[in-house]
Amino acid sequence: MDKRRMGPQHFLNPKPVVLVGTIVEEKPNFLTVSWLGSASANPPTIAVAIRNVRYSLKGIREHLAFSLNLPTADMVGMADYCGSVSGATVDKVKACKLSVFGGNLRAAPMIEQCPINMECEVLQFVEIGDHTLVIGTIRETYVAEECLVNGMLDIEKLRPLCLCTTSSGLGDYYSLGEVVASISAQQPLASSPPAAVNIPPHGA
Ligand SMILES: Cc1cc2nc3c(=O)[nH]c(=O)nc-3n(C[C@H](O)[C@H](O)[C@H](O)COP(=O)(O)O)c2cc1C
Numbered sequence: 001m002d003k004r005r006m007g008p009q010h011f012l013n014p015k016p017v018v019l020v021g022t023i024v025e026e027k028p029n030f031l032t033v034s035w036l037g038s039a040s041a042n043p044p045t046i047a048v049a050i051r052n053v054r055y056s057l058k059g060i061r062e063h064l065a066f067s068l069n070l071p072t073a074d075m076v077g078m079a080d081y082c083g084s085v086s087g088a089t090v091d092k093v094k095a096c097k098l099s100v101f102g103g104n105l106r107a108a109p110m111i112e113q114c115p116i117n118m119e120c121e122v123l124q125f126v127e128i129g130d131h132t133l134v135i136g137t138i139r140e141t142y143v144a145e146e147c148l149v150n151g152m153l154d155i156e157k158l159r160p161l162c163l164c165t166t167s168s169g170l171g172d173y174y175s176l177g178e179v180v181a182s183i184s185a186q187q188p189l190a191s192s193p194p195a196a197v198n199i200p201p202h203g204a
Pocket of ligand 1: 017030031034035036049050051054055056057079080082083084085086087088163
């Protein structure tokens with residue numbers, strides 16, 4: 001395969017699209033993020049990269065709490081809007097007619113219309129260049145009954161929203177495609193390759 005050097009690029013695709021909620025200046029506010037991922041299983045921890053200048057980061061720093069709200073593919077308009085205007089100038093809750101509910105953490109407002117919500121408590125802030133990595137422990141998860149089948153999360157019912165970026169600032173939203181296979185086994189938390197698997201030599 002011929003390869004072209006393109007310099008350092010954020011081509012890690014697809015990325016999940018998630019709304020982060022917090023309280024800023026006494027009001028709930030939500031910003032859209034896609035630079036986030038799981039960071040630890042125990043404690044259940046996630047890491048979100050938030051640009052230092054974001055209005056929302058002020059609230060997370062002050063209250064040390066935030067929520068994650070997973071929109072469905074149908075909610076792309078709302079997710080895009082919350083990622084293009086600032087809570088410093090617009091009340092996004094009113095503008096998007098969001099129903100907000102609270103759980104155990106006072107400063108982690110959640111969006112009723114999103115089928116999955118997680119309440120998180122800040123564990124650590126790591127400042128990296130123009131972003132701050134907000135590392136949070138997931139304290140509680142709320143899942144819409146209609147996304148559960150026999151008590152298990154059904155991804156097809158969830159219809160999560162994803163983003164793929166191609167070059168700086170350019171990207172498209174996607175919903176999921178077809179299932180190509182199932183995971184072969186429950187992965188151990190600290191995984192090492194199983195001894196029985198023969199990995200063919202490169203080029204074989
Ligand atoms: C799809 C999408 C993904 C985004 N991902 C991030 C992200 O990971 N981190 C970030 O700081 N901003 C991200 N943004 C930009 C913020 O959501 C945007 O600047 C927002 O208006 C900030 O809201 P606030 O000023 O109310 O905090 C993203 C925007 C979109 C549309």
